[in-house]
Amino acid sequence: METKSAVKMLAALAQDTRLAVFRQLVEAGPAGRAAGELASALDCAPATLSFHLKELANAGLIEGRQDGRFVIYAANFAAMNGLLGYLTENCCRASNADGCGC
Amino acid sequence: METKSAVKMLAALAQDTRLAVFRQLVEAGPAGRAAGELASALDCAPATLSFHLKELANAGLIEGRQDGRFVIYAANFAAMNGLLGYLTENCCRASNADGCGC
DNA sequence: TCCATATTTTGACAATCATCGAAATATCAA
């Protein structure tokens, strides 16, 4: 993963509501959850949630699919693993030499 | 780690210059690097860099120590591991059931 | 002490972000 993508993903996760959304979607697994469900679960105005979903989708961390009247969003686990890999690789390297165990 | 700290750390890393600073400090290891060195290495105005260092320190990701006229900053590897742990724990759980391997 | 070097703080500014009502768009059901 390139640094540019990593920054984008970090920025997407660096916000209370968006991190909460992502956690909900991780919890939901591949089945995902509808935008409206997320909005009420997180007590967030639909327009606001839509903004955050767009941000997460734009970073590649989630994906939406139309399902009838609903739009179901699901976490992109591969992308998240990519981010964890980037952080472990680039932001944790020296620590191995010091036994931090990461 | 609490979500609040995680968001703070993510926000600290979600910026080009700050991520670059942190990577430099990971590279430097426990010995760390002086603020001025970082500023010239990253081609960043001292005042701007100071702002970013403060942000990273405030998130707990780095620590500064006075060394004569210099201030040496070093990465806080434990904090970074904490963040990785949080992300793995809270943002990657369901993926295990699907064999993503994280 | 006085000067030079290193860093931080202050203050100002443009740019980006988060929020949400209202309007627009999409889909289904009758």
Add this chain to the structure above:
DNA sequence: TTGATATTTCGATGATTGTCAAAATATGGA
């Protein structure tokens, strides 16, 4: 087709962020 529900886009607004020159602070050396 019409009406109801789900979601997104638009537009406006206040808040936060990133930048840096200038001034302030801190330390060491002469």
